[in-house]
Amino acid sequence: MTDDDLIHALGALDAPAFDADFRAGVMARGARRRLVREVLVGLVLLTITVPALAFSGPALGEAGRVLGETLAPVLVAGLVVSGLAWQAYRYLDRGLTRAG
C-alpha cells in the first residue's frame, strides 16, 4: 500500500472540521468543573476557618465557641467527602458528556 492509501484508510477516523457539540461539551465540562472546584475550595476554607473559630472561642465569645464546636466535626468530615465527591464527579462528568 502506498502512503496515500494508508492516509485514505486512516481518514475514515477523521472528526468533522467543525462540531458545535464537541465545543459545547468542552465548555460545559469546563464550567461544571470550575463550579465544583469553587465549591470544594469553599468547603476546604470553611473546614480550616471554623475550627480556628472554635479555638479562638474565648476571644470571640460564647457564640463563636459554640458555632465552632458544632460545625467543626461536620466540616472536617466534609473535607473527606469533598475529596471523594470530586473523584465521583469526574467519573460522572464523563458519562454526562457522552450522554449529552
Added chain:
Amino acid sequence: MARGGDDSALIASARAGSDLAFGRLVDRHGQAARNFARRLAANPADGDDIAQEAFLHAWTRLGDLREPERFRSWLLAIVWRKAREGRRAEARRGRREEAFASVQPCDTGMAGEAAMAAARALARLTVEQRGAIALCLAGGWTHQEAAEILDLPLGSVKSHIARGRARLSELLQGQDR
C-alpha cells in the same frame, strides 16, 4: 512551527478569563486534537473524550504555555499524555488489549465500516507506532515535530513510523482480502 494560524490574541484573551476566546481555540484546534486522539484510542468516542480532557487540561494550564504560536503541538502533547494515562488506567482495571479492537462506530456521517477497519488495524500497533503514524502520516507533522510532541528521540520516531507503516499496510491489505 505554528499550526492553525496565529492564536496569540485568543490565548491572551483566554488567559484573561474569556470563555469565548477559549471556545474559538476549541473550534480552531478541535479537529486536529480529535483526529489524533481517535487514532490513539480504542474507538472514536473514547478519542473524543480524551480530546475533551486535553482541552480542559489546556484551559487550566494556559499560563504554562511559553510559545503561544505552538499551541497546537502543545495541545497534541497533552492529548498524547492523556491517551497514555487512559491506557495505563485501563491496564490497572485489568482490561485486555484485545478489548481495544472491539471498535464501534459512533458518529453519524462516519463511514462506519471503514472506520472500524482502520481502528482495528491501528489497534494492532504499539501506542508509540500509532502516535507516530497519526502525526506524521495522517497529520502531516515532521519527524522532528512528532518527536517533540511524543517526547521521544527522533530516531525512535522514525523507527516507529517505518515499522508501523509496514504493519498497518499488511493489516489493511489482509482485511481487504
